[in-house]
Amino acid sequence: MNRLCFLKVRTLGTFLLGLTALTLTLSSSTGGQTKAAAAAILPNKASGSKSAPITIEVFSDFQCPACKQTFLQTLRPLMDDYVASGKVYLVHRDFPLPMHNHSREAARWANAAAQAGKFEAVEEALYTKQESWAANGNIEAVVAAVLSPAAMKKVRQWMQSSGPLDAAIDKDVELGKSRRVSQTPSLFVTHGGETVPLPPGGVTYPILKQYLDYLLKK
Amino acid sequence: MGDSTPLPPAGSEPGAAVRVLMLVGRVALGAVFVYAGYTKLRHPWMLFAMSIHSYQVLPEWGVTLVARTLPWLELALGLLLLAGVGLRYVASAASALLLGFFGIMLSSYFKGLGIDCGCFGFGEKLGVRTLLRDGLLVALSLGLTVAAFWSARRAVPAEMLQD
Numbered sequence: 142m143n144r145l146c147f148l149k150v151r152t153l154g155t156f157l158l159g160l161t162a163l164t165l166t167l168s169s170s171t172g173g174q175t176k177a178a179a180a181a182i183l184p185n186k187a188s189g190s191k192s193a194p195i196t197i198e199v200f201s202d203f204q205c206p207a208c209k210q211t212f213l214q215t216l217r218p219l220m221d222d223y224v225a226s227g228k229v230y231l232v233h234r235d236f237p238l239p240m241h242n243h244s245r246e247a248a249r250w251a252n253a254a255a256q257a258g259k260f261e262a263v264e265e266a267l268y269t270k271q272e273s274w275a276a277n278g279n280i281e282a283v284v285a286a287v288l289s290p291a292a293m294k295k296v297r298q299w300m301q302s303s304g305p306l307d308a309a310i311d312k313d314v315e316l317g318k319s320r321r322v323s324q325t326p327s328l329f330v331t332h333g334g335e336t337v338p339l340p341p342g343g344v345t346y347p348i349l350k351q352y353l354d355y356l357l358k359k
Numbered sequence: 360m361g362d363s364t365p366l367p368p369a370g371s372e373p374g375a376a377v378r379v380l381m382l383v384g385r386v387a388l389g390a391v392f393v394y395a396g397y398t399k400l401r402h403p404w405m406l407f408a409m410s411i412h413s414y415q416v417l418p419e420w421g422v423t424l425v426a427r428t429l430p431w432l433e434l435a436l437g438l439l440l441l442a443g444v445g446l447r448y449v450a451s452a453a454s455a456l457l458l459g460f461f462g463i464m465l466s467s468y469f470k471g472l473g474i475d476c477g478c479f480g481f482g483e484k485l486g487v488r489t490l491l492r493d494g495l496l497v498a499l500s501l502g503l504t505v506a507a508f509w510s511a512r513r514a515v516p517a518e519m520l521q522d
Contacts, residue, residue: 233488323484338482340406340475343413348422352405 184253187232195332195356200234200317203248203267203276204241207342211326212268215346217219223353233264236325237311243278246312250284252306253299254292263288263296332356374513377506384503385440388453391496392437399430399481410477414467432456447511449506457497464493 195337196221201208204349223229235252237244247267252262266287267274274280285293299306320329320338328339330352376381399407402498408426417425435454439449467471467474476489479500483489 181403312465337406340409340477340481342412342415342472342474343409343411345412345419347419348405348408348412349393352403355405 142144167240167287185258186234186252187230188220188261189230189266190227190249191230193224193227193230195223195228195231195333195353196230198232198234198329198331200236200313200322200325200327200329201265202236202238202241202244202325203251203324204244204270204271205238208326210266211270211328211344212264215344215349218346219349222350228357233260234317236322236327237310237314237316241275243280246278247274247280248310249300249303249306250280252297252309253296254284254288256299257286257288257292257295259292259296330356333359374510377400377510381446381497381503381506381510382443384499384506385446385450386441388450388496388499388503389440389442392433392453393438393505394437395479396430396432396434396437398433402480404430406481407477407483411476412479413472413474415464415472446502450500450507454497454504456498457493457500459505461490461497464490 197219199211201212219229220231224231233251235248237248251260251263251267254260263284266283267280270283271287274283284296288296317327320327324341325342326344328344330337332340391446404426406429411425412419412422421476435451436449439445440453464476464485468490470486474485476483476485478489478493
């Protein structure tokens, strides 16, 4: 009886220890922060000073509603409060999702505008008029509405050679995939040589502001 | 204090078996809670706040409150479980907390929110694996709670006999 009981206890004890080991194993391979510096940045798709202590990279899809919301509610105030004052270098990374039929074309227009030095104006227009061009596919009209005729002429010239534009987009996509980006928007904060992915879907300006202030005080 | 691992009547083998299992269970669960608290406390609380916010169940002030207090609560529960102090109450609290987490995680998963679990630090996607893990922890915690109450109930007659 004693031996039988001992065997039962041992079996159940082993089971519980196994359960704990399984739990800890399942929790041990979390993504967490990657200790990699911000990848090479094209200045024409970025805002602010390169020498800012913090770099924020935003992997975004122009046709994604959550990206529009993040742009309007988080990135706009961020640009006013941190980018303009030289504390944050904000970098746009293209990550057009296959589920959005016009997002790659929109990214091409944005990259063409970046080559003409007009990225910020076009980015703003693409997000604020997202519902319009996402419905009818007329991205050119949205871009033309915010650029001068001379700038629009340059942008159209860039659009005629889609190879370099697609290459720039693909480079961003590859970078995103290497960082396990699977959805948009995905934000990465680099400070002191350490790049931290921010939890997707949870970045609000008030919390981000406190995080940036914390990093700046470090 | 006295309800941590109450002694069963002398010579009772099932009581001894339960006592050993409770010891293993509370040490295992305690270690998981301590680890969960530690992984959150080693990063700025704002990152955990972002994880909580992504579940879309709390207002801004609630997010801040939970982000600043939950890791400490997890740490305290873990240490109490490891110490075996007030086991019935601590195991009940742990079960309530884990059931709450599990319900919210399950709901978020079926809503299709592509968010982080936020369970052990950040950077881990909410998915089948995290749900399976949390389900196992819920089962372990509930088992420990039932065993703690059962064991305490068995201990009473023995104490009365000693009186």
